[in-house]
Amino acid sequence: MRSAQSERKYELSLKARVPQLASKGITQEAPAERTLETVYYDTKDFRLTRAGIALRRSSDTGWSLRLPGQELRFPLDDDPKTPAPIATLLRAYTLDRKLRPVAQLRTDRFTHRLADASGRTLATLADDHVTGEFLGGQALHLDRWRELDVEFSPESGPELLDRLDRTLRKRGAEDAWWPSKLERLIGDAAEGKRGSNEVLPAYLSEQFERLRRADLGFRVGEDDSVHQLRVAARKLRSGLQTFKSLVGKKKAEAVAAELKWLGGELAPARDVEVSQARLEACLDEVPPELLFGPLRQYLTREYARNSQTELARAMDALSGNRYATLLRSIAALLDTIQPVGKKALRKPVRKTARKLYRATAATEGLSGAELEKALHNVRKKAKRARYAADAVRPVFGKKLRTWRKNVKAVQGTLGEHQDTVVDREALRHFAIDGFSENQNTFAFGLLYGRDEAAARGLRDRFAEEWRTVRKGERPAWLKA
Known part of the structure; x- marks a missing residue:
């Protein structure tokens, strides 16, 4: 099993350019391309997925059975049916229910090697363009997305991981929301049971x-x-x-x-x-x-x-x-x-939404430190509204998920805004203390000014995202 220290997963827009991680002392090679075809198997009621188990048949690696804490591999054959040894291993979970294909994935993988000046591999960037077909529902469901997987060699230190992490985030990469491709594709299908x-x-x-x-x-x-x-x-x-x-x-x-x-x-x-x-x-x-x-x-x-x-x-x-x-x-x-019951869950979620709307309205006409404080309060209210939506997510539909996504965007922007507030205070502290130690603190003042400019831009972005929250799709009961 790979450790959290040696691998990180991200999501990136399909339209974004390939992240360039080359920098001083690091080269990024042209990608090696290959296509992977993978079929996932489960019972009709997703017993394996709900138990944290993944069974898949890959054109690249054959049969793979991923259990909590370990992974077992079996050779590929021409028969798409689940091999008897695997079915026997899973009997306690399936209770003899039939294992059938529930999802099919096509992954176009572009692998970039990152190397130092001597040619030694430092890390590998896998840029996966995934097309998924959910086979477990009554209606056909297709999805497309993009994942980045950065795997570090054992010799690479933690400072390289953090350095590449910062670069990827600047290029628009975000932490992967789903723990696996299968769970992303099937979404709430297993959860909804x-x-x-x-x-x-x-x-x-x-x-x-x-x-x-x-x-x-x-x-x-x-x-x-x-x-x-x-x-x-x-x-x-x-x-x-x-x-x-x-x-x-x-x-x-x-x-x-x-x-x-x-x-x-x-x-x-x-x-x-x-x-x-x-x-x-x-x-x-x-x-x-x-x-x-x-x-x-x-x-x-x-x-x-x-x-x-x-x-x-x-x-x-x-x-x-x-x-x-x-x-x-x-x-x-x-x-x-x-x-x-489901009905009882609505009122608390609606209440958090109302508090968010009132907190946002309270920012009108404010400026300076008062506005920064009020926006921080909006951020906290947005976070609570998002958590409330997360809690009831398995039993409410797409409209609530859309509203939650819009609220999360507001929360993220205001989180970045609050970072500029905190950092400006830290920079002021470092400038004063550094000056007393005969440090040249010009750069701290420069960064302070940049943070002020960034905060203005973030406030403008928040205004646009808030309009999306107000006018965007949400359940009728959340409007009451």
């Missing part, structure tokens, strides 16, 4: 499980674990606040308050990570002739000191009795949640 009365308990339980997995990851030093911890805590808190009338108001509010405390303990450590990555990326864009003195060394020293302090604070929080009590409280609350 869950009854509406199970949706809320399942969603909250999933966030709790993610919190516990991230907790373990943080303790063993996994990359990005602070971020994953914070996201899981935020989603769980948001879900409890949004649906508190359905899970028990007093208990939900009490647990949500403690999750807010946990988020506050984790936030500084994560903020240091984000700020450092962003400012270093901004410095990469400054012409060398405008960088005076050892600014990078200064930033590295300052961030290293802050990071150690905030990571120690986070570990203290996770090691204390308050956190242990919080975990027990979450588990106890989840055990008491009663199933609710």
Whole structure:
């Protein structure tokens, strides 16, 4: 199995140009092209997919059975039926139900090798143009999309991973939303088998499980674990606040308050990570002739000191009795949640939407710091509305997914805007402290000005995206 440190997956527009990752010391070779034909198999009710298992027949690698934690391979033959040894292995999952083709994929893969000056392979960029056909429904469903898969050689250090990650994001790449091509193609088909009365308990339980997995990851030093911890805590808190009338108001509010405390303990450590990555990326864009003195060394020293302090604070929080009590409280609350019907889920989601609309209206006529604060509030309301839509996604249709997508775009833009606010404060701090240490802080002032200009552009983009939210497609019950 590949580790999270050696491979990253992204999505990119079909119309975008091939990302050029060549830079000083790195060459990008012309692509090697090949076409892969893959057929996925499952039962009619998607028992394998719901168990986290993927069975596929590929023109390139033969039969592949991907289980949680391992992958088994079997030779290719001329018979498209599932080989008996595989069917036997899966009997406990299929209960002798017939395995049949549920999806067919054609992947046009363009593979670029990235090498150093000596010709040594540093990484491989696979640019996949995928055409998928969903065979499991009554109507034919076709889809086309594009994925990027960057795999790093064992000799490549983490700094190369982060460097290429920043470059890809500048070219428009985003984190892959779906864990696999199959799950992207079938969408909610497997998910939709869950009854509406199970949706809320399942969603909250999933966030709790993610919190516990991230907790373990943080303790063993996994990359990005602070971020994953914070996201899981935020989603769980948001879900409890949004649906508190359905899970028990007093208990939900009490647990949500403690999750807010946990988020506050984790936030500084994560903020240091984000700020450092962003400012270093901004410095990469400054012409060398405008960088005076050892600014990078200064930033590295300052961030290293802050990071150690905030990571120690986070570990203290996770090691204390308050956190242990919080975990027990979450588990106890989840055990008491009663199933609710589809109709009952609408009101809380509608309420989050109304709060978002009111928060946006409150930004009219504001400027300066007041506007920045109000837009940050809109961002938080958009995030909660998006999480609410995520929670009920399995039982509502395409219109809600479209509204959620539009809200997510608003949230993303305002997140970038808030980054400029935070970074300007950090730049001001570094300029003052650096000046006192006889640093030439001209570049910090230059970046401050760039951030101000970027913020104006982001506000204009937000205005356009908000018009899409207001006028775009959404369920009739969400308009009430």
